[in-house]
Amino acid sequence: MTMIRGAAAITGAASGIGRALAVELAQRGCDLALADRDEAGLKTLSAEIGRQRKVTVHRVDVGEPADIAHFATDAIAAHPSLNIVVNNAGVALMGTFEEIDQAQMEWLFGINFWGVVHGTRAFLPHLKTRPEAHIVNLSSVFGIIAPPGQAAYAAAKFAVRGFSESVRHELAVAASPVRLSVVHPGGVATAIARNSRGGVGVTDNARRAQSIERFETAARTTPKDAALRIIRGIEKNEPRILIGNDARFMDLLQRFRPATYWAPLQRKLERMAKGTGK
Template identity: 90%
Template sequence: MTAIRGAAAITGAANGIGRALAIELGNRGCDLALADRDEAGLKTLAAEIGAARKVSVHRVDVSAPGDIAEFAHNAIAAHPALGIVINNAGVALMGTFEEIDQAQMEWLFDINFWGVVHGTRAFLPHLKTQAEAHIVNVSSIFGIIAPPGQSAYAAAKFAVRGFSESVRHELAVAGSPVRLSVVHPGGVATAIARNSRTGAGVTDNARRAQSIERFENAAKTTPKDAALRIIKGIENNQPRILIGNDARFMDLLQRFRPGTYWAPLQRKLEKMAKGT
């Protein structure tokens, strides 16, 4: 069991799940190194957490490896007992594969996948010096299933899952004190859909509004509940953390019908949209 103590580093901390994690970990006695591009949001969050915890804020673009390396250096200097790293920052991109261009796909991968890889690499040497430590890499339920219109996002989140599982097994074989969990949230009520980019080839503006509305209607889990589930997963050293009944259902469906899950899932989603 991993104890919640020392300090935690969190990317994407200014909003959504990252923000909720910062508050809940702070409530449990963790000092915090908070990273985001939204520096004003970080400062507001730090003020909300208050002086009871040591909080450092770091303006970081996780698509820039240099920013992540600097974040790790400064976070460890500010919090020598840092033992939890949560690679949470992520973005979304709406459109089919043919509607998004290569530059957009690479933009998403730089944040959603390479940001996780660089964050893991930057902090791992320090974490290995701790008596116990934990890495949390946030994938998605779309790292388990891959719906149409999510080719870039699903590809990156599947990559996070594969990378993280392999690193976890490597750490276990080496007898490392570092544990690693992969998080697969279902619909969480954050602004990720509203803040998403649209594929260069998408010409139907109404489709974006409809997609956002569908996501927000389906996103039943609060960021706080997601954060509490992740913290429980850290404490229990759970390798896979599913968040929400929707994620648990989709994971189960994929296990039973790994190659043919989409047709029954689509029917269920259509019924939900109609309220039946």
């Protein structure tokens, strides 16, 4: 079992799963390099946990490769024992493929996919010098199934999954000390849906509001529980970390009906919606 120790770099650390991971890792003895665009959120988090461990905060837009490169350089300089990297930052975009334009799709990919790739590339040379190290890349349950209205998001999260699995296999073949886990959260009670952008062609604001409400109603896993599950996955070197009963159910459904999972899943979602009166 891998011991949680050393220092961890976390993107998207000011809120949600990233914030919860920072708190839990600090309690287990990790120093922290915390990155986010939300500087106020980072300062609040640093004040909360800085009394326990050494914490540095870094204003980073993971959609900017130069920001990630500077983050890696500064984080490693401040924390030479850094051996855990969590590529967590992400955004959401609501709308069908025809309702989003190319610029919006590229914006999302720049953060949700390229942010993971650039983060992995920037930290990997240092991680390979450590006796034991771990990369954690956040995909989604939408990196396992692809519902309508999530063409951009699902495409990016499937890409994170494929990239992460290939790099993990390359590290194993090379007998590298670096391990890699890809995380597939189901519904987690964060602000990602409420903070999502709408496609330029989305004119039905009531539909968008209903989609957000349904997501938040179904998001039963707390960020803390998600963080604890990820930490357990790191400790056990799990290649795939599923978070929540919904993620486990959808993973199984996709395995049994890889090309036809949407019809039974849609019926289940409709029954759930009726049950909650939504």
